Amino acid sequence: MATLTPRQQQIFDLIRSSLQHTGFPPTRAEIAAKFGFSSPNAAEEHLRALARKGVIELTPGASRGIRLKVSRSDSELPDQFSLPMAGVMQLTLPLVGRVAAGSPILAAEHIDRQYQVDASVFDVQPDYLLRVRGLSMRDAGILDGDLLAVKRAGEAANGKIVVARLGDDVTVKRLNRRGDTIELIAENPDFPSIIVQAGREEFSLEGIAVGLIRPGAF
Known part of the structure; x- marks a missing residue:
């Protein structure tokens, strides 16, 4: 460094x-x-x-x-990376690519590869990495192609960035609950927020964002 x-x-x-x-x-x-x-x-x-x-x-x-910045050493396998000042403990996390309509997010067919990550960079241990698609969360520093570290959860506090399922789609947004209304807020003025009525079957939380890695940095 x-x-x-x-x-x-x-x-x-x-x-x-x-x-x-x-x-x-x-x-x-x-x-x-x-x-x-x-x-x-x-x-x-x-x-x-x-x-x-x-x-x-x-x-x-x-x-x-x-x-x-992410650093890469010659001793690492092609599908692995580590962050600066890596500790002893390493996590092996599945990377989720495109999610097929209606199927579990961690279904085997969605896993592109496994990544090895320094555990010390996460305050909360994630369960998987999700490849971000689109720029709706740009102003939160989340860009197209980034790897979002996600902890599986069915509930989340207001203000948390979450992975949510809406019908056949999976999206990353900031959560805001107001009574029986759920607002999924984009962090980019070019994208509208999504309003969902609580209790609708097509909405569910898949997890909470606990970190971010940009693969293009290594």
Whole structure:
């Protein structure tokens, strides 16, 4: 890992901690508030310095578009990867590609491959990785082709990013329950939210997002 200044190390640690505890990086405004910067622009300068040193990757136009860089060693198998500062404990997670209509998300025919991931990067251990399709969650830093780490769950608190099944479709959205109404919120103004009445048979939760990996970084 590149040599960082004390402040850069603090910001890097904040990003890593946020990913571990929430599954998503902080915004520039959150970084500025944490360290007492006068504006988010100051946070942006530190992030650009970290990007130049090769320890993070920035996604233009996304408020949470910050990725920890993924490193790959020659000793690893082709279908495996590890994150920076890997620990001893490793998880082997199935990668789910396209989900066929009406079938279980972890059905054997949906599994593209197995990935080995450093367990220490997740505060909550995921059960599988889901390949993201589309840009409806762009402003949460979730892009087309990303690997979303998911913990299987049938319930989730408001504000959590979830994997939900709507009829024959599986989608990733932010959950908001209001009485008997379920709102699945997109993190991109180009995409509308989805409104579902609670109790409808075609809606179910498949899991909660607990982390994110961008495979193009290795």
